[in-house]
Amino acid sequence: LDSRAVIPPHTTAMDVLFYVTQGSCSITLGQRSISAYAGDALAGPAGIPHGLENPHEHPASVLVIKLPA
Numbered sequence: 620l621d622s623r624a625v626i627p628p629h630t631t632a633m634d635v636l637f638y639v640t641q642g643s644c645s646i647t648l649g650q651r652s653i654s655a656y657a658g659d660a661l662a663g664p665a666g667i668p669h670g671l672e673n674p675h676e677h678p679a680s681v682l683v684i685k686l687p688a
Contacts, residue, residue: 620644620673620681628670634686635663637671642679645672655681 620626620642628647637646643656647670648663655661663669665688673679 620671620679622673622676622678624671624673626671628668630666630668631663631685632665633688634665635669636684636686637661637663637669638682638684640680640682642673642677643675644679644681645674646670646681647672 638660639655639657641657643654646653646655646661647668648661649667653661671681
């Protein structure tokens with residue numbers, strides 16, 4: 620994610636796994652906003668809104684894996 624990048628909350632029909640590979644970002648899962656750092660992994664269940672935001676000046680990298688039902 621470029622600095623100040625935002626992917627607004629949205630839903631998917633499948634589970635999603637977020638793995639932060641570099642930097643840090645904020646991951647929205649439902650009503651929660653979670654600070655995530657390199658090495659962190661978070662699961663987003665199907666049908667629950669999720670999104671990403673990088674509020675920092677430096678880029679972050681997040682691997683997003685969509686898990687088929």
